[in-house]
Amino acid sequence: MSSFDYFTLSEEHRMLREAVRDLARDRIAPHAADVDEQARFPQEAHDALVANDLHAVHVPEEFGGAGADALASVIVIEEVARVCASSSLIPAVNKLGSLPLVLAGSEALKKRYLAPLAAGDAMFSYCLSEPGAGSDAAGMTTRAVRDGDHYVLNGVKRWITNAGVSEYYTVMAVTDPSRRSGGISAFVVEKSDPGVTFGAPEKKLGIKGSPTREVYLDNVRIPADRMIGDEGTGFATAMRTLDHTRITIAAQALGIAQGALDHATAYLRERKQFGKPLADFQGLQFMVADMAMKISAARALTYQAAAASERGDADLTYQGAAAKCFASDVAMEVTTDAVQLLGGYGYSREYPLERMMRDAKITQIYEGTNQIQRVVMSRSLLRAADTGKRN
Template sequence: MMAVTDPAKRSKGISAFVVEKSDEGVSFGAPEKKLGIKGSPTREVYLDNVRVPADRMIGEEGTGFATAMKTLDHTRITIAAQALGIAQGALDYAKGYVKERKQFGKPIADFQGIQFMLADMAMKIEAARQLTYAAAAKSERGDADLTFQGAAAKCFASDVAMEVTTDAVQLLGGYGYTRDYPVERMMRDAKITQIYEGTNQVQRIVMARNLP
């Protein structure tokens, strides 16, 4: 948890603490009803006069905000990886479908319009993959440009995931809009990757401030 320990110091007055679920005064709200990632439960955390000992502080007092920002440099890459997996899954399913679905006497995979969509999806996914893998390597090494690269990977991969999953729904036609097929879930799951660990608008601010 982050808590203000010195209001006069603004962001430098924020400290990080370990708070245990079993601590007195800690409780949780009802599960949120979300658009996607329903396999990951989300609840509000309530703190009612919770007291923690001083040795639960992470790092020095006033370093909580800096710790959070440094952590995001690494965790944003995990969101890029999540988005990449969703996008690849959607492409894989759509490829199989268009080879089986026939219209006008032949698989719709033979139509140039379909082929162009698949080619664009695959191209963007591969670009996202390379950016994500490069950022992951920088995270392992602790490179100086990690802040930019982590934000870029998260932003690009999640935008690609949203676009690719939407195209996958389109390729399945009416079936894509039903829950009998998995691509509608992939599209809903992809949306959160553009939002958490900082919205993609925030990622662009981060990148602009850390241009290599």
């Protein structure tokens, strides 16, 4: 992030930003290139985040967490993503996977699973997508059949972030096929449950340090009290969760973009051509100005959405989708321009820009493609307009 901060943050938020920035620079950034090159889980980042209680700051205090607000979660993810996008998925996906419990879980379920998450003893993942149900999540086929005091789950979940590393999984499964989205329920599945296995890690363009695998559920028998909320409410809980957590993807995109701009501007000041620094060339100055302007706009939209998340605003669906969509588009544009500013060096692994450009792409795709975000936004706006007419 540049030295110019146009947001009036509380002293607590400013201190958090500085603490995470220092931690990311000293403990996470030195391993980022190797994590990407080896496509390995960023264990150093995980350990550093856990040691500083930054791996799941959203967990309420009554369950051993920091009870941090939505803006604090954004700041943590933004600052980590600024140096390593893969590492930023540790706090981001811990929130995604566990937020259904926070929103709809029983007190007993929260205590059982949020406490070890807060302590750093376990990670959470989120299982919504399937091989045949991506954007059309309601078309899932994973089944959960009641059997006495248990449910038996069968199916395949795909594109599951941190699968195989996480101990706990929030799984959406069909309990009543006749009701489509109204027949989907949410459950907590443990990695150690018999019948839970994982596919091979996906070979991805970016975020290579965050394992993405299929999760196989083969007659997985779990107690009925592991259902999150009432039967048939799982899809609604899933969508409520995404309203909040799309903002964390906006934060990740924002961090990636800011990191790219930081590296590009440093390079322009140091690199000389035609007898003067590249920073003296007006054409390149214009590129930098446009990049910074768009990042500032993305930050404003992201922080505004975080505030809406914390307040539970009626237009949160729109706010979250808009922040995710805009910030991720900015991240892709800024990282591409940053590579261009470095010329041949930008295309080389000697500098982190090519990694950042590859990492940025996924932010336009996961937690709903940006095409889907535009559908979400338009529907939200049109519903609001229709409600206004009726009122």
